Amino acid sequence: MGENLPRVPGGAQLHSDTLHGPVRTLRVKMVILGSSGVGKSSLALRFVRDEFKNPSPTVGCAYLTRVVHLSDVTLRFEIWDTAGQEKYHSVTPLYYRGAHAALVVYDISKRETFVRAQVWLKELEKQYIPGSTVMCLVGNKGDLDQERQISVQEGQALASDRSLFFTETSVLSGDQISELLLGIAHRVYECIGGQQGGLSEWKETPLIDLHHRDTFTPFASCCKVGP
Amino acid sequence: MSQRTERRGIHVDQSDLLCKKGCGYYGNAAWQGLCSKCWREEYQRVRQKQIQDDWALAEKLQREEEAAYASSHGVQTQSHAQSTPPHPGHASLGPFSKFEEKKTNEKTRKVTTVKKFFSPSSRSAPKKETQEGKTTSPSISRHASFETDQVSRDFVDFLKNLQKPGREIHKQCRAFIVNMSSKKDLSAEELSECVQDFYQGMADRLMSHFKGSSDSVEQVMDQVEKYIMTRLYKSVFCPETTDDEKKDLATQNRIRALHWVTIQMLCVSMDEEIPEVSENVVKAITDIIEMDSKRVPRDKLACITRCSKHIFSAIRITKNEPASADDFLPALIYIVLKANPPRLQSNIQYITRFCNPSRLMTGEDGYYFTNLCCAAAFIEKLDAQSLNLSPEEFERYMSGQASPRLNSSEGDWAQTGSALSVTATNPVLAQLNHNLELLSGLSSKQEKLMEAAQSLQADLLSWPESVEREVHDILEKYPLEILSCTVSAIDANNVDNDNLPPPLTPQVFAG
């Protein structure tokens, strides 16, 4: 499974578990915004299906999780898909409260989705607390090059203006998908990971037996009687 | 086992194999050289003592709990409330006893709000409570909620495993509740801040106690939340200082006014004609309604999550592929419109104010909760455009002048194709429709029955005639001939009768 997981070059081979104790797992909330039909849901699914271990979701693909290993930390992405239909735009800000990463997606073959993306970016900036959210502009359907309405330069320029992470992807071909996720992972960890209370820790098995945590264990007696 | 080793020729002293208690049975190394019976007794004795110790501690905590409750409600008459005054100081309680110091050392705003609870102003609180105690019967409020008592007991049971720190947690939670009950005039935001600060302070101290094991902290914090919020629920849910109640009413009326909205208008991909889908829809509605009955924010969240999962199942069954957000949100809106969940706004506000914030902003529960907030906001703002209707149409539906269900069939809805869409949108109408069908089936059966009865009656009327006719026919065919004949006794011809002996007569024998 290791081959399929994006890892930091160089650091990837090191097994931090054995060298520096267990790797922490931090939770990252990532929201995907964009017009209807740009490929938000497909992108979210692709992020997850890319991961070898993760079976395709059985019930829904509105909320998905994906683990990304960096050299000294593991990020557990909680991917929030949003309803893209025009009529839900007024309530969408509720989704990106407290998000660590926000992907604004447009379809390179549809100009109106690019215009809409700019509206999303403005909205996000209204709520933006510096250093709290990594924003990213994504031009999807890169495979539809012959129907392209937005040039790479145009997308890049919009992103540069606002110093955002930018990439063109194709969910269809899988192009740049894992690079995108890994890029976000790095940025999130660099920008937010170091902050106090920036990312909270994730525990695989939140239920442990408190009885055995303390100095005095009520059932220690049975062990004493036994062998 | 022991027999076998002897047979192999290894010398084992018989006494080594016997029970160490000297009861004469064989012992076993796994039972520390005791026989099963003695071992069980020994084990039982140690466990028994442990259980007794636990109980003693639990009872002590319980008494303190009750004393605290009584004092916060101005009830000093309960004897045990006075017999065990809370211990004034715990010098040897490790990280917890340092809490007060730590608090004063830190300079953040967060800590100053925690301080409010231990400031002189809060100490005057019980007096105020005493006055209130006169107006409301303490015995009634004491037994007002069985649930509250159960939660308190569970909390004590949980904490006794933590021994001393458990007591300290308990003490602080109690103090917090007492202080909170004197802060009724605070705004909802301030109440929320107090609770959140308390959570934060408690979590910080637990973190240092458990030496950074965040899962243990989380587990304790869940119990703390459960205990505190069950206790505070009545005073902080939909508090008078807010307009939560007004919003609830507004939302409720709004949803009622939108009763005409169909599943098609919302573009929901759930086909309620499929039994499994409608089953999930009903469950989703039940879950979202149930939310209001829970007290603990986390339990309310769990209802939302269960509701959402049922919606996902319904969509999945309908579309035969996993539901995306585009499917989910409209479906949730539809469920909320159908359920009209009691006190929706109050519940959303309560969860927002008193739940651990990380649980709302992240995680799966957080995702569903956010969607519920979106649904509520959408319903509030919903207009013609959001349903792909013209403003005129929307107005007519809203004012009740027209109903989308009556449009095509002009009131003849039970017989035309629109009946399908009607039944698809409203379970009550579906039921009505079903009942109507049953009724019409019954009446046609009754008609048939009447017909049969009438024909039976006609048959009955004609029967004597036909019989008469038949008799007549027969009489005509075979006319009656009366033959003259002498009447005689049946034994008239029997000549031998006179020769028969006389009948036997009873005889009496002297005895």
Ligand SMILES: Nc1nc2c(ncn2[C@@H]2O[C@H](COP(=O)(O)OP(=O)(O)O)[C@@H](O)[C@H]2O)c(=O)[nH]1
């Ligand atoms: N050609 C092409 N089609 C795509 C790509 N990504 C998504 N689609 C298609 O675009 C349509 C809309 O995708 P969806 O994920 O539902 O968009 P959403 O409304 O933003 O969630 C679907 O038919 C997808 O198959 C892509 O990279 N290339």
Ligand SMILES: [Mg+2]
């Ligand atoms: Mg989608």
Ligand SMILES: [Zn+2]
């Ligand atoms: Zn014995």
